[in-house]
Amino acid sequence: MKSNFDNTGILIKKPVAWLSADSTEPQIAISSRIRLARNIANLKFPITSSDNERDYILEIISGACDKVHLFNEKLSFNMSQLSQIERKFLLERHLVSREFCSGNKGSSLFIDSDESFGLMINEEDHLRMQIFSPGIKFKALWENISQKESLLNNEIPFAFDSKLGFLTSCPTNIGTGIRVSAMLSLPALTLSTQINQIIYATGKLGMTVRGLYGEGSEALGYIYQLSNQSTLGENEEEIIGRVGSTVNRMIQHELDARTLLIQNRRDFLSDFIGRSYAIMRHSYLITEKEALNALSAIRMGLDLNMFDSLDMEKVNALFVMVQDAHLQKCLRKELKPPELDAKRAELIRKFLIN
Amino acid sequence: MICNICNKNQATIHIQEVVNGAKKSLHICQICADAKGISVTGLNGINLSELFKTVHNTIAAPQIAQKTPDSNITTQPEIIVCSSCLWDSEKLKKTGRLGCPQCYKAFSGILGYSIPSLHRGDFHVGKKPITSIQNRNDAMVDIFRLQTKLDNLVQNESYEEAAIIRDKINTLKSTIV
Ligand SMILES: [Zn+2]
Ligand SMILES: [Zn+2]
Numbered sequence: 001m002k003s004n005f006d007n008t009g010i011l012i013k014k015p016v017a018w019l020s021a022d023s024t025e026p027q028i029a030i031s032s033r034i035r036l037a038r039n040i041a042n043l044k045f046p047i048t049s050s051d052n053e054r055d056y057i058l059e060i061i062s063g064a065c066d067k068v069h070l071f072n073e074k075l076s077f078n079m080s081q082l083s084q085i086e087r088k089f090l091l092e093r094h095l096v097s098r099e100f101c102s103g104n105k106g107s108s109l110f111i112d113s114d115e116s117f118g119l120m121i122n123e124e125d126h127l128r129m130q131i132f133s134p135g136i137k138f139k140a141l142w143e144n145i146s147q148k149e150s151l152l153n154n155e156i157p158f159a160f161d162s163k164l165g166f167l168t169s170c171p172t173n174i175g176t177g178i179r180v181s182a183m184l185s186l187p188a189l190t191l192s193t194q195i196n197q198i199i200y201a202t203g204k205l206g207m208t209v210r211g212l213y214g215e216g217s218e219a220l221g222y223i224y225q226l227s228n229q230s231t232l233g234e235n236e237e238e239i240i241g242r243v244g245s246t247v248n249r250m251i252q253h254e255l256d257a258r259t260l261l262i263q264n265r266r267d268f269l270s271d272f273i274g275r276s277y278a279i280m281r282h283s284y285l286i287t288e289k290e291a292l293n294a295l296s297a298i299r300m301g302l303d304l305n306m307f308d309s310l311d312m313e314k315v316n317a318l319f320v321m322v323q324d325a326h327l328q329k330c331l332r333k334e335l336k337p338p339e340l341d342a343k344r345a346e347l348i349r350k351f352l353i354n
Numbered sequence: 355m356i357c358n359i360c361n362k363n364q365a366t367i368h369i370q371e372v373v374n375g376a377k378k379s380l381h382i383c384q385i386c387a388d389a390k391g392i393s394v395t396g397l398n399g400i401n402l403s404e405l406f407k408t409v410h411n412t413i414a415a416p417q418i419a420q421k422t423p424d425s426n427i428t429t430q431p432e433i434i435v436c437s438s439c440l441w442d443s444e445k446l447k448k449t450g451r452l453g454c455p456q457c458y459k460a461f462s463g464i465l466g467y468s469i470p471s472l473h474r475g476d477f478h479v480g481k482k483p484i485t486s487i488q489n490r491n492d493a494m495v496d497i498f499r500l501q502t503k504l505d506n507l508v509q510n511e512s513y514e515e516a517a518i519i520r521d522k523i524n525t526l527k528s529t530i531v
Contacts, residue, residue, distance in 0.1 A: 044453060048440070048441055060494060157488060171468065175473065232469070232474070233473045236481060
């Protein structure tokens with residue numbers, strides 16, 4: 001097995017799986033993800049397990065993955081052996097949760113090398129399976145992950161109750177154990193301050209809206225993650241259908257907000273996007289938040305055909321590279337602000353000139 | 355509820371064990387809990403099944419009877435403990451998490467209220483697991499239990515016994531591959 005360090009080294013040379021520019025539509029719905037939570041029958045959850053017990057859980061799951069050939073090309077990451085920067089690096093690629101970054105013993109990440117599929121082992125539950133795709137492709141993702149779950153279930157008996165469904169460490173995930181989520185870029189709704197109303201309204205529909213890095217994070221770069229709140233009492237297709245229609249509604253709201261901005265406040269909008277570009281071109285110190293927000297504005301400018309010499313692929317690549325851990329991994333150096341902010345500004349300037 | 359050990363004081367700690375689907379309860383007062391070394395924050399190191407056995411034997415014996423009128427213990431918040439993983443209702447309230455699959459039975463009283471408000475129903479619909487690999491689960495549970503035992507032995511520096519358990523684990527593992 002390759003070492004952890006090599007594996008993060010492999011990833012940094014590649015674009016992330018969830019951000020892709022192969023579409024001519026406005027890039028509002030960035031990506032979709034489905035996650036399934038499972039636990040091994042009759043064994044304690046990670047929260048009450050000792051280091052050795054968690055290691056045994058890892059051994060069971062790892063063995064089963066190999067036996068059923070769950071991965072095309074498996075890369076593994078032992079979280080307790082990674083540096084803090086490397087853990088943050090995996091978080092920035094949306095491969096792990098914030099909770100998983102605490103790096104408990106026995107916590108391991110397995111992914112396919114194209115980063116479209118992964119397992120978090122010994123997170124809150126024994127097993128968290130995740131599958132990702134650019135754009136909104138919930139149905140295909142569900143078929144795919146359900147197949148993989150059945151494969152593993154041939155080897156591993158899962159904790160299940162006929163009334164409560166799959167049993168999870170947190171009662172908010174019981175039943176289907178499914179979390180269906182979409183990453184949405186909503187700059188116009190944010191600029192026109194309608195976003196809070198919309199978040200409130202989706203809450204009433206049983207949906208949760210979170211920030212860029214998921215649970216407990218703020219909305220950096222005008223990016224939000226929408227997902228289902230409840231997991232029991234509806235089947236997977238019904239949940240997917242509900243998230244899907246809410247996503248469509250939010251995309252429509254964002255498009256409406258953009259149209260209104262263009263009709264009523266065109267100069268304001270152009271000025272906002274133009275200034276964001278100027279900041280990126282001419283800064284010598286720039287924070288992660290400032291860079292992500294500016295890039296998100298530039299992405300909207302691309303949707304509105306404001307730039308000839310820029311393309312979405314380049315902007316998307318920057319969107320990943322300007323994040324703290326990616327930047328430090330790229331420079332092979334641990335840095336703190338203001339040096340980190342200076343290096344970030346330098347990277348962006350060079351990138352936009354070429 | 356009167357304490358099952360002294361049959362005298364008001365019980366404040368409630369332990370539930372589910373054996374073959376049948377629920378057994380154990381109610382203990384603070385004084386007896388202290389005497390047996392059971393603390394509110396955890397039951398680590400206590401042999402629960404032994405405790406259950408002693409208590410149920412005592413209850414089965416003929417001298418149950420006579421409820422002595424209340425002692426002057428101050429009433430404490432009632433605590434429920436899951437006998438499989440020793441997680442308790444205080445920790446559940448603090449973290450919002452459960453300790454093992456059996457916790458859902460042990461804490462059903464508390465969860466019965468919260469689950470309907472968290473979800474769009476209280477009955478699972480959707481994918482069900484494959485159930486034909488039960489025998490393999492038994493082996494996993496056995497190994498997991500031995501792992502727990504090994505942890506305790508190493509902690510107490512009983513290295514010779516630990517080595518025996520480690521061998522046992524390895525033999526068991528080789529049988530389930
Ligand atoms: Zn007593
Ligand atoms: Zn439990």
